[in-house]
Amino acid sequence: MIEFRAVHKRFANGTTAVHDLTLSMPAGGITVLVGSSGCGKTTTLRMINRMVEPTSGTIHVDGRDICSQDAALLRRSIGYVIQQSGLFPHRTVLDNIATVPLLLGWGRRKARTRAAELLETVGLAHDAGKRYPHQLSGGQQQRVGVARALAADPPVLLMDEPFGAVDPVVRTQLQDELLRLQKELDKTIVFVTHDIAEAIRLGDRIAVFRTGGRLVQCATPAELLARPADPFVADFLGAERGLMLLSLIPLGDLPRRPVPEGGRWELVLGPGRRPKGWRDRSAGDGDGALLPVRPLRDGDSLLSALNESVGSPCGLVVRVDTEGALTGVTSREEVHDRAGTAHASAARAASAPPEPAPRAGDHPPVADPAPASAPGTTGGAP
Amino acid sequence: MGELLMDLGAWLTSGDQWSGVDGIANRLGEHLEYSLIATVIAAAIALPTGLLIGHTGRGAFLAINLSSFGRALPTVGLIVLVFLASGLSMTPVYVSLVALAVPSIVTNTYAGMRAVDPETRDAARGQGMRAHQVLLRVEIPLALPLIMTGLRLALVQVVATATIAAYVSFGGLGRYVFDGLAQRDLVQVLGGAVLVAAVALVLDLALAALQRALFVNRPA
Amino acid sequence: MTVEWDWIADHTGELTALSVSHLQAALTAVLLGLLISLPLAVLAHRVRQLRGPLLGIANVLFTIPSIAIFVLLLPVSGLTRTTTVTGLTVYTLVVLLRNTVDGLDAVPAKAREAAKAMGARPLRTLLTVELPLALPVIMAGVRIATVMSISLVSVATYIGDGGLGQLFTDGFQRNFPTPVLAGVVLTLLLALVADALLVAVEYVLTPWNRKGRRA
Numbered sequence: 001m002i003e004f005r006a007v008h009k010r011f012a013n014g015t016t017a018v019h020d021l022t023l024s025m026p027a028g029g030i031t032v033l034v035g036s037s038g039c040g041k042t043t044t045l046r047m048i049n050r051m052v053e054p055t056s057g058t059i060h061v062d063g064r065d066i067c068s069q070d071a072a073l074l075r076r077s078i079g080y081v082i083q084q085s086g087l088f089p090h091r092t093v094l095d096n097i098a099t100v101p102l103l104l105g106w107g108r109r110k111a112r113t114r115a116a117e118l119l120e121t122v123g124l125a126h127d128a129g130k131r132y133p134h135q136l137s138g139g140q141q142q143r144v145g146v147a148r149a150l151a152a153d154p155p156v157l158l159m160d161e162p163f164g165a166v167d168p169v170v171r172t173q174l175q176d177e178l179l180r181l182q183k184e185l186d187k188t189i190v191f192v193t194h195d196i197a198e199a200i201r202l203g204d205r206i207a208v209f210r211t212g213g214r215l216v217q218c219a220t221p222a223e224l225l226a227r228p229a230d231p232f233v234a235d236f237l238g239a240e241r242g243l244m245l246l247s248l249i250p251l252g253d254l255p256r257r258p259v260p261e262g263g264r265w266e267l268v269l270g271p272g273r274r275p276k277g278w279r280d281r282s283a284g285d286g287d288g289a290l291l292p293v294r295p296l297r298d299g300d301s302l303l304s305a306l307n308e309s310v311g312s313p314c315g316l317v318v319r320v321d322t323e324g325a326l327t328g329v330t331s332r333e334e335v336h337d338r339a340g341t342a343h344a345s346a347a348r349a350a351s352a353p354p355e356p357a358p359r360a361g362d363h364p365p366v367a368d369p370a371p372a373s374a375p376g377t378t379g380g381a382p
Numbered sequence: 383m384g385e386l387l388m389d390l391g392a393w394l395t396s397g398d399q400w401s402g403v404d405g406i407a408n409r410l411g412e413h414l415e416y417s418l419i420a421t422v423i424a425a426a427i428a429l430p431t432g433l434l435i436g437h438t439g440r441g442a443f444l445a446i447n448l449s450s451f452g453r454a455l456p457t458v459g460l461i462v463l464v465f466l467a468s469g470l471s472m473t474p475v476y477v478s479l480v481a482l483a484v485p486s487i488v489t490n491t492y493a494g495m496r497a498v499d500p501e502t503r504d505a506a507r508g509q510g511m512r513a514h515q516v517l518l519r520v521e522i523p524l525a526l527p528l529i530m531t532g533l534r535l536a537l538v539q540v541v542a543t544a545t546i547a548a549y550v551s552f553g554g555l556g557r558y559v560f561d562g563l564a565q566r567d568l569v570q571v572l573g574g575a576v577l578v579a580a581v582a583l584v585l586d587l588a589l590a591a592l593q594r595a596l597f598v599n600r601p602a
Numbered sequence: 603m604t605v606e607w608d609w610i611a612d613h614t615g616e617l618t619a620l621s622v623s624h625l626q627a628a629l630t631a632v633l634l635g636l637l638i639s640l641p642l643a644v645l646a647h648r649v650r651q652l653r654g655p656l657l658g659i660a661n662v663l664f665t666i667p668s669i670a671i672f673v674l675l676l677p678v679s680g681l682t683r684t685t686t687v688t689g690l691t692v693y694t695l696v697v698l699l700r701n702t703v704d705g706l707d708a709v710p711a712k713a714r715e716a717a718k719a720m721g722a723r724p725l726r727t728l729l730t731v732e733l734p735l736a737l738p739v740i741m742a743g744v745r746i747a748t749v750m751s752i753s754l755v756s757v758a759t760y761i762g763d764g765g766l767g768q769l770f771t772d773g774f775q776r777n778f779p780t781p782v783l784a785g786v787v788l789t790l791l792l793a794l795v796a797d798a799l800l801v802a803v804e805y806v807l808t809p810w811n812r813k814g815r816r817a
Binding site for chain 2: 661662664665666667668669670671673674676677745746749750752753754755756757759760766767769770771773774777778779782783785786789790793794797
């Protein structure tokens, strides 16, 4: 648990970076700090490991005042990931990851063994360890950055726009990876971003800052979207606030029905009853004319269902189980009806006591992890 | 030491010392003449070479190694060698001073050209500039600060080294250094050295000021 | 101008001895220059106000003619090796100081920041992150300083030392070009070999700059 109490930061040039901040970040959760540039979110993050010293107020990590500890020792006990990874260009990947263990005096062998383990944890091949950072892609470098921060198994992880410099596809992968890791490791994570979609996707709690270093609202994603505290927050959340709300709601118990017989469109199944695509019966036969389908699992979001219902030729959303086998279809009308009640259900969830509600995207790993975003690849393979 | 400085002060300020063939005024003029002529010749050789190599990107290896080679040339040996080969003329002085100045100018010109952002060069071509227009309107203006640095460095080295002209019986401020050495007259040696250093320093500062005035809007 | 090969054949022992003495003077000077300029460069890098004065002093020293520096040292250390080495050291300072400061400046801020954030103290950051990353630029300075020193040793011939430079005064006084040519060629050879060795040293010390970059 990280506690800010009446923290104020004014820089030497007179600008106030953080104004009277009182905020607690729960242990074992991801707290995202968002806001436009110059709003003090990064300064807030950097005060936690004393890269920036507060002007007044106190910060406690796990009940201990951070200012009562030696700064260097404090930093070794807190993981830190920065944009463009900040890797040491003159050290191999393995040595980069082993930095903090070596600083802690673990000894070279033990530090290297730990680093090799972490390579695997963050999804990098074993031989990547012998390379130098510049020989890796941006996404791989970012994974090394995360591994380096995790090396000494710190309870707290600070992440300063860690995925800001990679392309959108890789960013989504890294975000998924972070959620998967978090489920495994249960760290207290503070994450800074200016991308509201990223904040909604990752955050258990989101703290919105505005210029001048003022905290405007700190809430769960659902509460934030359903009840923005003021027009500033609403504006910051943007024009797609409603759709983002849908992204938080899983399909769950939305009724499934058998695929209708007859009609113009036929759902073609591959081995293991995996949906391959829609065939237009009126256009003669042949697999070549299949329209791709993107089947959804129960953990997928209402937003995906809405998107799929609009994109499907017959307005039907195809549902599958965790193995990717067909379980039924849901009609466009049912999806739209459920979407219509989204605001009420989000508001209800927001006012309920904080319990780990199932979140969209939280489905367990499946046997065939083919990315659902690539139409046509689901199911066809043996 | 204090006495030495007093003597030096007296030597530098006495009126007799400034006039006549062996006077400071005359020797200063000679020194400047050797230095400037040598630097101009060196620039005439080195600037086009550096620009060409920087623009085409070809021959860089050769240029860098040649300049390292030039830096390794012992000026004392070179001047004696050319003197013995050509007899009593200004040739040995200029050959050795030019050989000293060329490397600094080539290396800095080349470095300046290489430091031009490839995207800027690319953008210039994208706007439809021809090769010579890219060179004249984009590359040279951007490389100019480093080119100037090279010229400054070369001039300082040449001024300091032009002292050696006196060794092969010519004039310049080196006269005092070598005559003083021969006559065991430390004050005279010191006087010559201080004057050379002062000339080099003043020229360097003047060029630095010029550089600042020219590139007032450039980041350092 | 003809080269008398017999003279060279007769004097190989002397030429070798002069070369060794020449190299010794130059390398000692570079080593001393490094020992002096490294701490000064770190200081100039950390304390902004000191940078101007330190580089300025080194620049002024550079403008003094090398002959004059040797002569000026005579009252202090006389006609000795110390005079030669001290004079040369003064000259290496400009290049070494400037390149080391430049090298430290060029260390990516992110790397320095990451070291601090992971709890490395300043001295450790300097030794394990900043100096290694500044090494290519520092080595470039060491190469220039070495080649320059090797070429300058001969100037000390005017104060009775000068390694291979003694061949120049000797040949000049006797109007005999062969030793002069031999001295010039040997000086160049020493410089080129020393430079090549330094390139090899840099290659060994910076493995991260060796492996091919990913496009």
